[in-house]
Amino acid sequence: MAKEELIQFEGLVTEILPDARYRVQLDAGHEIVAYTAGKMKKNRIKTLAGDRVTIEMSPYDLEKGRLIFRHKDERPGGSAPRGAPPRGQFRRR
Numbered sequence: 001m002a003k004e005e006l007i008q009f010e011g012l013v014t015e016i017l018p019d020a021r022y023r024v025q026l027d028a029g030h031e032i033v034a035y036t037a038g039k040m041k042k043n044r045i046k047t048l049a050g051d052r053v054t055i056e057m058s059p060y061d062l063e064k065g066r067l068i069f070r071h072k073d074e075r076p077g078g079s080a081p082r083g084a085p086p087r088g089q090f091r092r093r
Contacts, residue, residue: 006056009065013051022047022067024055032057034065045070 011032015023020036034055036047047053047070054069 004059007059008068009055009057010071011053011055013047013049013053016047016049022053024053024065024067026055030062032063032065034067037066037068040067040070 009026009028011024011026013022014025014031017023017033020041022034022036023031024034025031032055034053037056040047047067051073052071053067054071055065056068057065
């Protein structure tokens, strides 16, 4: 028997909770709790409040989900110039 298909939704992170969990407001209007997927942890992708994300959910439990993708910020001029070192950090030797 095949595994049940997962449902994908997009939403906005509204609150960061302990244990790498997030409160996410879906575009459909529902609010759920999501945890970070393993590949995002492995690749050290950080998620902050206000980020647009994609969530995977099981059709059996529509209150919890897995955060699988953080969308890039589309605001112009939101980051430092390309060659500039990050602010507030020390340079490694």
